[in-house]
Amino acid sequence: MRIGFLQFAPAFGDKKANLERVEQFLEGAKADLVVLPELFSTGYIFESKDELLELAEDEAGETFTFLKQLSLKLNMAIVAGIAERADGECYNSCYLIEDGDIRAKYRKLHLFDREKELFTPGNLSLDVVSVRGAKVGLMICFDWIFPEVTRILALKGAQIICHPSNLVLPYCPRAMITRCIENGVFAVTVNRVGTEARAGLELRFIGMSQIVGPRGEVLVRADDTEEGLRVIEIEPDLANNKMITQRNHVLKDRRPEFYGELLAIPAEETSPAEDDPASPFYRGETLV
Numbered sequence: 001m002r003i004g005f006l007q008f009a010p011a012f013g014d015k016k017a018n019l020e021r022v023e024q025f026l027e028g029a030k031a032d033l034v035v036l037p038e039l040f041s042t043g044y045i046f047e048s049k050d051e052l053l054e055l056a057e058d059e060a061g062e063t064f065t066f067l068k069q070l071s072l073k074l075n076m077a078i079v080a081g082i083a084e085r086a087d088g089e090c091y092n093s094c095y096l097i098e099d100g101d102i103r104a105k106y107r108k109l110h111l112f113d114r115e116k117e118l119f120t121p122g123n124l125s126l127d128v129v130s131v132r133g134a135k136v137g138l139m140i141c142f143d144w145i146f147p148e149v150t151r152i153l154a155l156k157g158a159q160i161i162c163h164p165s166n167l168v169l170p171y172c173p174r175a176m177i178t179r180c181i182e183n184g185v186f187a188v189t190v191n192r193v194g195t196e197a198r199a200g201l202e203l204r205f206i207g208m209s210q211i212v213g214p215r216g217e218v219l220v221r222a223d224d225t226e227e228g229l230r231v232i233e234i235e236p237d238l239a240n241n242k243m244i245t246q247r248n249h250v251l252k253d254r255r256p257e258f259y260g261e262l263l264a265i266p267a268e269e270t271s272p273a274e275d276d277p278a279s280p281f282y283r284g285e286t287l288v
């Protein structure tokens, strides 16, 4: 199976330009499944809820029409992050589109930082769908820091996790290596690059899009500025082998009877240091 990602720098609010650029980057591509970044057609820093409502789309919107047509033209499945408008709410969503149809949809469960002021938290379950013989699960960006998300997708049989992102902290490329090892799955994390300066904020997106294999192998990784499509060949069935030693199965060896606290105990208050944009935790550290 040929899977890939498109790392690029969307221009805020300029859907026409962003869709055109995606079409150009994917022109002639030979792939079964390609993943685009989170919010790829709108950009990331919305000034206000009103601005988001204006740019977000329902499933009849232009970004959806574009992706449906592109999936037919290129004969590939496409996963993409989209600002979705539904019933007056906006969700940070991601869609899997194949053969001109929506095959799967996910709304980001764990909103990052200022997203909490703009988007409604996701309200759909984590699902796995078959795409060209492979089992595919969806999650979005900051979901990476909640290992429950990848675990649930793996328990539901996902072989490949598609992970549209707009990363600004440096941790995720390394963390996803662990997510893949602990679940025995492939993950396609696709980030954007470039800088957005709006609403009194300036964010630099870290790029470093990557495809990681079930043993934590970084099969391909982009750098922190490049734009372009990367496609590799993988064997999804390698993700069926969950044995980490001859005697250890990463899913069956779990002891859920001792994990009840995961559901029962509310999260503790965040410490002031974690809330402080000047703290090393918030800023992150240099990626090595």
Ligand code: ACM
Residues within 6 Å of the ligand: 038, 111, 112, 140, 141, 142, 143, 165, 166, 167, 168, 169
């Ligand atoms: C993020 O969730 N966009 C960092």
